[in-house]
Amino acid sequence: MFLSLIQIIKINMATMKKKLILLSGCILLIFMGSFYSKNIVQFEGEKINSESLQMSSEANFDNINSVFAEKVSSYDTYGVYPQLYKPSLQATFYGIISIDSLGKLDQAKKTPLIDYIMSHYNESSGLFMDKYAYRYLDTDFSQIYYPLTSVLEVNSYAVLALDRLDALGLIDVNKMVSFIWSCYDPVSSGFIGQPYSPILDDFFKVSTADNTYYAIKTLDLLMSNWNSYTQQKNDLISYINSLQIIDNSNWRFGGFFNDLDPNFDSLPGFTEPYLFSSYYSIKSLVIFGMEGSININTFHLFLGSIYNSGADFFYSSPNQNRSNIVASAIGLDLSLLTGFALVDESALTNFIYTHRNSLGIWDGSTTIQIHELLDTFQIVRSLSEAGKIGVLSFTDVEQIVDVIITYFGREQGFSLISIDYPTMTLLHTIVSSFDLYETVSDLDLLEIYGLITEVYVYEDIIQYNGFYSYSNIGISWTPFRSFPLEFYSSGNKNYSKEIGYEMSHRATFEALDSLKKIFKLDDFGLDYDLTKLKDDILDSQFLNPSYPEQHGAFTYIYGYDTWLLDYLSRNIYFEYTYYAIKTLELLVEV
Structure with missing residues (x-):
């Protein structure tokens, strides 16, 4: 089911959105099903009587306002939205x-x-x-x-x-x-x-x-x-x-x-x-x-x-x-x-x-x-x-x-890393929060647009197209010499469960969704080929039945390549398949 849907997507781009939604639903149902049985008792125990629901207090409203004000203030202080690394x-x-x-x-x-x-x-x-x-x-x-x-x-x-x-x-x-x-x-x-x-x-x-x-x-x-x-x-x-x-x-x-x-x-x-x-x-x-x-x-x-x-x-x-x-x-x-x-x-x-x-x-x-x-x-x-x-x-x-x-x-x-390298996750969280609260105009939208667009990259040789996970890196990107865990997590997962990467479908989705929320996605599309981005994401699906556990999922960023089979097969996680599909869904709407 999973593969046939993607193949249909590639053949008939006009119906992509409908199929992506269906595909997302299938995956989410499978994912939820794996946890349903063990959580059913918990869900039953958490039923809330609607009569107990109360309106939020005015003090709570003020607290929320203060959080938004603090974010704006921290930007004014540091010239960037500060990111706290581990x-x-x-x-x-x-x-x-x-x-x-x-x-x-x-x-x-x-x-x-x-x-x-x-x-x-x-x-x-x-x-x-x-x-x-x-x-x-x-x-x-x-x-x-x-x-x-x-x-x-x-x-x-x-x-x-x-x-x-x-x-x-x-x-x-x-x-x-x-x-x-x-x-x-x-x-x-x-x-x-x-x-x-x-x-x-x-x-x-x-x-x-x-x-x-x-x-x-x-x-x-x-x-x-x-x-x-x-x-x-x-x-x-x-x-x-x-x-x-x-x-x-x-x-x-x-x-x-x-x-x-x-x-x-x-x-x-x-x-x-x-x-x-x-x-x-x-x-x-x-x-x-x-x-x-x-x-x-x-x-x-x-x-x-x-x-x-x-x-x-x-x-x-x-x-x-x-x-x-x-x-x-x-x-x-x-x-x-x-x-x-x-x-x-x-x-x-x-x-x-x-x-x-x-x-x-x-x-x-x-x-x-x-x-x-x-x-x-x-x-x-x-x-x-x-x-x-x-x-x-x-x-x-x-x-x-x-x-x-x-x-x-x-x-x-x-x-290891200073607070002035905001991640796409942080920027997306800030933009989404202000958008939900209908105060996006309080943000420096041009600054956010610049932080996001400066980390977009396209590499044709090994087929990846997307965004770096962090920004404010200047005109010449280079890897961090100290290999912070947030972005460097390749290896076996016997002890560590971290799965962060320098580039990923997650960063790409968060970047594009942020641009959409600040009304800049169309501007971005004028400068960059979003159809090519869409195609490259589709090409990152891992299609090899010799790897049954990974077959049909998406890599975290790289296109499927027989030269990279071993590496790619060891770096496939449900999270990045989810964000690949979310990104495709977003791009269909552009």
């Missing part, structure tokens, strides 16, 4: 370390921060777990690996943050030390992201520089000394040195790999010639006082190859402007640490200092105008470790701290 232990660590490095930890609300961190602590196991750690355990290496959120790293973030908050006494230190050592790789040395076991997936067993750095840093804090682990310490030093690239035909000669497996990209999305992994490697050796054990001369050749002395910045990829602000801070730190001769140290420092954005914090680069907490954290950390925090005036520091707390802080904890 906090995490990783982001909370970034926030605490950044504020403390700036000498302003007293401005943070320590008790709520401690409470947030400890809410993820299991006294029985002695471990911290949050949704990012569970996403790591759900990694499907055939899809993607999200860096810097392993179970080991999440626990290190919690411990290092508690240390800055003078609250280490709240955890069982011995259990934590035992856990970290259980992540030691007895085969290659180095640390992996969870307790080592021969039966783990091969990529889970690959030691990485980032895991090793956080493990060593945390162990050095928790252990009185390394005397009981002399052999492991020596092996770790050897392992870290083995990460340095000694093949002079390699354009990254002198830098450090993040891992030794050529088939595993353990820092995806960083597009680097290994500046970040060089940081993790060398800083690990600094803890042991062994930074001099690397091949300094070849490392200096590496630094020289990514140092644009004419423009006074370092870069971290062949695209020299990508992450060049963050790379400059790390490059400055490693240059001073290893004795690399900078052409103009003051000019490099000034490049970092003068390239703060309008908020007062940092974007990742001069061309990609996206600011994540990771960007400011890495820059502040490197400036602090390089002894260059002093380049920031008292006013600068106050501004940076205020933005970190205001834009990334939550009632408890910090989030």
